[in-house]
Amino acid sequence: MNTKIESxxxxxxxxxxxxxxxxxxxxxxxxxxxxxxxxxxxxxxxxLRVAISLHLEAKTAYLGKVIQAGGADVVMTGSNPLSTQxxxxxxxxxxxxxxxxxxxxxxxxxxSLNVKALETKPDLIIxxxxxxxxxxxxxxxxxxxxxxxxxxxxxxxxxxxxxxxxEGQLKFPMxxxxxxxxKYLFDNRYGTGQSVWDGxxxxxxxxxxxxxxxxxxxxxxxKGVAMRAKGLGAKVIVTEIDAIKAVEAYMDGFEVMPMIExxxxxxxxxxxxxxxxxxxxxxxxxxxDGAILSNAGHFDVEVxxxxxxxxxVSKRTVRRxxxxxxxxxxxxxxxxxxxxxxxxxxxxxxxxxxxxxTFALQAMSLKYVNDHYKEIGNKVVNVPYELDEQVARYKLxxxxxxxxxxxxxxxxxxxxxxxx
Numbered sequence: 001m002n003t004k005i006e007s008x009x010x011x012x013x014x015x016x017x018x019x020x021x022x023x024x025x026x027x028x029x030x031x032x033x034x035x036x037x038x039x040x041x042x043x044x045x046x047x048l049r050v051a052i053s054l055h056l057e058a059k060t061a062y063l064g065k066v067i068q069a070g071g072a073d074v075v076m077t078g079s080n081p082l083s084t085q086x087x088x089x090x091x092x093x094x095x096x097x098x099x100x101x102x103x104x105x106x107x108x109x110x111x112s113l114n115v116k117a118l119e120t121k122p123d124l125i126i127x128x129x130x131x132x133x134x135x136x137x138x139x140x141x142x143x144x145x146x147x148x149x150x151x152x153x154x155x156x157x158x159x160x161x162x163x164x165x166x167e168g169q170l171k172f173p174m175x176x177x178x179x180x181x182x183k184y185l186f187d188n189r190y191g192t193g194q195s196v197w198d199g200x201x202x203x204x205x206x207x208x209x210x211x212x213x214x215x216x217x218x219x220x221x222x223k224g225v226a227m228r229a230k231g232l233g234a235k236v237i238v239t240e241i242d243a244i245k246a247v248e249a250y251m252d253g254f255e256v257m258p259m260i261e262x263x264x265x266x267x268x269x270x271x272x273x274x275x276x277x278x279x280x281x282x283x284x285x286x287x288x289d290g291a292i293l294s295n296a297g298h299f300d301v302e303v304x305x306x307x308x309x310x311x312x313v314s315k316r317t318v319r320r321x322x323x324x325x326x327x328x329x330x331x332x333x334x335x336x337x338x339x340x341x342x343x344x345x346x347x348x349x350x351x352x353x354x355x356x357x358t359f360a361l362q363a364m365s366l367k368y369v370n371d372h373y374k375e376i377g378n379k380v381v382n383v384p385y386e387l388d389e390q391v392a393r394y395k396l397x398x399x400x401x402x403x404x405x406x407x408x409x410x411x412x413x414x415x416x417x418x419x420x
Contacts, residue, residue, distance in 0.1 A: 005075070005120055007089075007098050007099045008099070008100045008101075008102070008116065009086065009089040009090055009093060009099050009100075009101065009102060010086040010089065010090075010102045010103060011086055011087075011090060012090050012093060012094075013090065014086055014087035014089075014090040014091075015087070015090040015091045015093070015094040016091075017087040017090075017091075018058075018061070018085070018086075018087035018088040018089070018091030018092070018094075019091040019094070019095075021058035021061075021085070021087065021088055021091070022058045022061050022062055022065070022088065022091055024058065024352075025058045025059045025061075025062050025352040025355075026062050028352040028353055028356070029059070029062060029352055029353070029355070029356040029359070030394075031356045031357060031360040031391060031394040031395050031398060032062065032063065032066055032356050032360050032363065034394055034398075035066060035360055035363050035364065035394075036065075036066045036069050036070075039066060039067075039069050039070030039071075039363070039367075040069050040070070042070070043070060043071035044070050044071065044367045044370065044371075045070040045071045045072035045124070045366075045367075045370065046070075046071030046072075047071065048071070048072050048073070048123040048124060048370070049072065049073045049074075049120060049121065049122045049123050049124075050067050050073070050074050050075070050122055050123065050124045050125070050126065050366070051075045051076075051117045051118060051120065051122035051124075051125045051126075051132060052064055052067070052074065052075070052076045052077070052125070052126040053076075053077050053078070053079045053114060053117065053125070053126070053127050053128055053132045054076075054078075054079050054126065054128045054153060055078065055079055055080055055083040055084075055128065055341075055344045055349060056076060056077070056078040056079075056084040056085060056088060056089060056099070056101045057083060057084075057085045057088055057344070057348060057349055058085070058088050058348075058352075059349065059350070059352055059355040059359065060076075060088075060359075061076075061088045061091065061092050062359070063126075063359040063362060063363065064076050064092060064097050065092075065095060065097070066359075066363055067126075067363060067366065068096065068097060070363075070367070072124075073098075074097045074098070075097070075100070075117050075120045075122060076089075076092060076097055076098070076099050076100075076101065076117070077099070077100045077101050077113050077114050077116070077117040078102075078110070078113070078114075079127075079128035079129055079131055079298075080340060080341055080344060080345065081103075081104055081105055081107075081110045081340075082103070082104055082337060082338065082340050082341075082344070082345035082346075083340075083341060083344035083345055083349070084101045084102060084103045084104075085103065086102065086103050089101050089102070098120065100113040100114070100117050101113055111135075114131055114132065114135060115135060115140065117132070118135060118136060118140060118143050119140075119143065121143060121146050122146070122147060123146055123147065123148050123370075124147070124148055124149060124150055124366055124370055125147060125149075125150035125151075126150055126151050126153070126362055126366060127150055127151070127152050127153065127157055127174075128152075128153040128154055128157060128298070129153075129154050129156045129157045129160075129299065130152065130154075130156065130157035130158075130159075130160035130161060132150075133150075133152075133157070133160065133161060133164070133174070134160060136171070137164060137169060137170075137171065141171075144171050144172070147171070147172050148172060148173075148370060148373040149172045149173040149174060149175075149369040149370070149373040149376065150172070150173075150174050150175070150366070150369060151174065151175040151177045151362050151365040151366050151369065152174050152175070152176055152177060152178065152380075153177055153178060153358075153362065154178050154298050155178050155188075155219070155221075155274050155298075156274045156297065156298035156299060157178070157298070158176045158178050158179065158380065159274060161174050161176070161380045162380055165378070165379060165380050170378045170379070170380070171378055172373070172378060173369055173372075173376035173377060173378060173379055173380075173381060174369075174379075174380050174381075175365040175368065175369050175380075175381055175382070175383055176380055176381065176382055176383070177358070177361050177362055179382055179383070180361050180365075180382070180383035180387075180388045181388050181392075182357045182358070182360075182361055182388050182391045182392055182395075183357070183358050183361055183383075184220045185220070186354055186357055186358075187350060187354055187355065187357065187358040188219070188220035188221045189220045189221070189223055189224035189227075190224055190351075190354055191224070191349075191350030191351065191354035191355065191358075192220075192221040192224045192225060192272070192296055192343065192350070193221075193223075193224025193225050193226075193227055193228040194224075194228060194350070194351060194354075195344075195347055195348070195349055195350045195351070196224075196225050196228070196270060196294070196296045196342060196343045197225075197228050197229070197232060198343065198347045198348070199294075199336075199337070199343040199344070199345075199346040199347030200268065200270075200294055200336065200346070202346070202347060203319070203320070203321045203322060203336055203337070203342070203346040203347075204292060204319075204322065204334075204336070206292075208229065208232040208233060208234050208268070209232060209233030209234065210234070210235075211234050211235070211267035211268060212234065212235045212237060212265050212266050212267050212268075213225075213226075213229040213234040213235070213236050213237070213266065213267070213268045213269075213270065214236075214237045214238075214239065214259075214262045214263070214265070214266035214268070214269045214270070215229065215236060215237070215238050215239070215254075215270050215272065216239050216259065216269065216270065216271040216272065216273055216278050216279065216302070217239070217240065217271065217272040217273035217274075217278070217297075218238050218240050218242075218245040218246065218248060218249045219245070219272065219273075219274075221272040221296060221297075222238070222272045222273075223252075225272055225296065226238060226249070226252070226254055229268075229270075230254075234268070235255075236254045236255070237254065237255045237256070237257060237262045237265060237266065238254045238255070238256050239256070239257065239258065239259045239262050239278075240256065259278065259279070259283055260282060260283060260286070263279075263283035263284075263286050263287050264286045264287070264288070265288075266287070266288070266291055267288065267290070267292065268291075268292050268294070269291065269292065269293045269294065269303075270294050270295070270296055270342075271293075271294070271295045271296065271297055271302035271303060272295075272296045272297055273297055273302060274297050274298065274302075275297075275301075275302065276299075276301035276302065276304075277301070277304045277307075278302050278303075279293060279302065279303045279304060280304040280307050281304065281307035281308075281310070281311060284307065284308055284311055284327070284333060285311070287331070287333055288331075289330070289331040289332055290331075290332060290333075290334070291333050291334070292334045292336065293333065293334065293335045293336065293339070294335075294336040294337070294339075294342040295336075295337075295339050295340065295341065295342060296341060296342055296343055297341070298341065300338060300339040300340045301339075302339070303335065303339040305335065305338070305339050308325050308333065308335065309325070311325070311327055311328070312325035312326060312327060312333075313326055313327065314326045318334070321336055321337045321338075321345065321346040322334055322335070322336055323335045323338070356395070357391055357392075357395055360391045361383055361387065361388070361391055364383075364387045364390070364391065365387065368383075368384065368387060
């Protein structure tokens with residue numbers, strides 16, 4: 001376990017700048033700081049290696065350091081080619097964490113870096129989008145034996161895990177962190193809602209007020225994006241395939257219509273579905289001149305880029321992270337961050353205070369799966385409610401806020417069918 005593994009990063013000389021970023025987020029992550037104190041005392045991961053695949057920026061880096069403080073030998077790799085920050089990678093290596101990640105590698109190099117992280121033979125994993133799990137269950141099954149289990153960050157990753165489980169192919173337990181209350185209620189809604197518009201606004205430097213925003217998908221991420229768009233003064237249209245969510249969007253005050261109709265009205269488009277081709281050729285043909293497309297789902301498949309390129313007569317980069325596609329009739333359509341996660345590929349991701357709760361859940365869930373992997377079996381399981389609630393209580397304490405507790409009489413009343 002103490003064998004030195006050489007990291008692969010872009011520039012070790014950027015460590016000082018990266019450390020400042022990590023120090024900044026650490027100062028704004030009180031829940032994770034509290035868990036770090038516990039881990040330092042208890043050493044729950046002593047003698048184990050943990051591989052982490054997440055968007056490699058400062059908040060993720062601090063999670064890696066918290067797991068390291070719990071005794072683990074930590075190996076980190078990126079979960080998106082454009083979200084990796086080279087200075088943060090350098091700072092992590094400087095602190096004793098092994099890193100296989102660079103900003104904007106080729107698709108082949110990106111995949112090889114993920115594989116290298118797995119070739120260190122981790123005991124536990126933290127995954128984002130199911131990339132590590134997919135590699136382990138496909139071309140590198142030779143690396144499966146030592147893995148006790150892990151935790152998954154995203155909706156997309158959980159869909160892939162549940163597919164593996166349904167087919168009887170999942171080889172170790174995974175905790176569905178994305179489905180925890182303290183994840184989707186805050187990270188997906190408030191985190192995505194704010195960070196998506198941070199990324200769009202800093203990239204375009206254009207006004208949102210008075211524009212029409214089309215939000216594609218009204219899950220918790222879509223709710224957050226729509227809410228923040230409304231707060232910025234936009235008119236909001238929601239497209240959905242789920243009738244219940246569509247009614248919810250309508251009741252929340254938004255217009256609801258099919259994508260082929262919404263495409264005619266939108267100035268900004270944000271996809272948050274976890275599915276492919278939700279904006280495609282038929283939609284490009286009716287869009288306004290100057291329409292701006294962005295994606296906030298995990299993979300760059302929600303906006304069909306090949307069909308956009310096929311319709312375009314010219315393509316150029318007009319500003320960092322903005323590609324312009326000119327169509328036959330002269331209309332121009334703009335795509336942000338190559339259709340990748342706009343809040344990370346063109347921004348810094350969710351606010352530190354939001355990721356504080358999510359990464360606290362990750363850290364506690366990793367400890368949980370390490371403690372219970374034998375009895376869990378090869379299943380996808382939810383974060384235990386007591387862990388979810390504990391994160392919320394730590395958060396309240398960090399805010400200087402307290403809540404009520406049930407009296408003995410109230411507990412008895414709730415537990416009895418006879419009392420009234």
